[in-house]
Amino acid sequence: MADKDKLPEWAPQEGGKGFACRVMDGVEGGHDGISSYSGTQAGKPTSKYRRAQLTPDQYAEGVLNADRGIIGRTITLVESNLPAHTDQAQEILKKLLPHTGNSMRVGITGVPGVGKSTFIESLGYYLIQGGHKVAVLAVDPSSSISGGSILGDKTRMERLGRDKRCFIRPSPSGGTLGGVARKTRETMLVCEAAGYDVILIETVGVGQSEITVRSMVDFFLLLMLAGAGDELQGIKKGIMELADALVINKADGDNKLPAETARNEYERAMHYLQPSTEGWTSHAFTCSAVKDQGIEDIWKVIGKFKEITTESGIFEQHRKQQSIKWVHDMVDEHLRSLFSRHPEIIKMISKIEQDVAEGVLPAVSAVQKLIAIFEGKRMQEGKQTRL
Secondary structure: OOOOEEOOOOOOHHHHHHOOOOEEOOOOOOHHHOHHHOOOEOOEOOHHHOOOOOOHHHHHHHHHOOOHHHHHHHHHHHHOOOHHHHHHHHHHHHHHHHHOOOOEEEEEEEOOOOOHHHHHHHHHHHHHHOOOOEEEEEEEOEOOOOOOEOOOHHHHOHHHHOOOOEEEEEEEOOOOOOOOOOOHHHHHHHHHHOOOOEEEEEOOOOOOOOHHHHOOOOEEEEEEOOOOOHHHHHHHHHHHOOOOEEEEOOOOHHHHHHHHHHHHHHHHHHHOOOOOOOOOOOEEEEOEHHHOEOHHHHHHHHHHHHHHHHHHOHHHHHHHHHHHHHHHHHHHHHHHHHHHHOHHHHHHHHHHHHHHHOOOOOHHHHHHHHHHHHHHHHHHHHHHHHO
């Protein structure tokens, strides 16, 4: 019997080779026996076990070859806030940009519990069976403690997650209002360059900033439930005006008739709303994601939408408008970052916040004071540059 295939110490001596239990040698290493920590000093892995660093060209080549590992690493770079990672990610994106824009981008939102993940799994599986490559960007709420995802949508799309024709990337929203991760747009470009021709973006849920989703997708789909109650009336109209289609999910069993009734009510309501997309009339539909019913019809609607808007030029026009808005959003983000990292702001912010909290300083005056500090520093830097 080989040393690596030996009996446990408590095995009966007379058991011999007939004893079923064997002990296998574990891996050498530190914490939890993970081999990558083998040969460490002071709990730190040696350089021999570190993952090889890639050049931007290698990242781009890996993405274009649909290497799932490199796709994941590229998205991690895109999502990172470290300046070095941001610069590297932008260099990679420049190389990928000529290979992007060839997908159908679909945003999917709805109230919590409406079955967004189940719907996406059903739609995604239908699409890959039809020859499409699907990328799912599932934006999770962020933990206020760790900053990580809470829901873990990937674990709830088990059937879809096992198929290599689909790439699922759950990303923490990072506290962004509306539930859209700050880097979702860049992530979408990476997936398009990798050859995924349908991008499904799942948001946290309905909220006042879901217009952010509308600004980055071609088709915006709103999932609703039958008999949700009047407590949602305050958000329905605003979000319905953004939707290119409304779908009543869970239309099966005893809920089939109420779902059809709700569909008729929403259909009448949408008749009086201004269309979200010029030249397109939004309608309401029913489906049962858990039973894969009605999914094919919904994809046909999305296909019809693309056909009509492409012929009219609206599709390309919206893409261009979205790119311009993207620029403005990134400028806003960059200025906010400059403000928060300003050394004088960092020095004064706690005192100003305390004065506002204690009622010593009005909020508007606090803002004016902070802006004056920021602009004063910037003007000094400008004078030094001119000198």
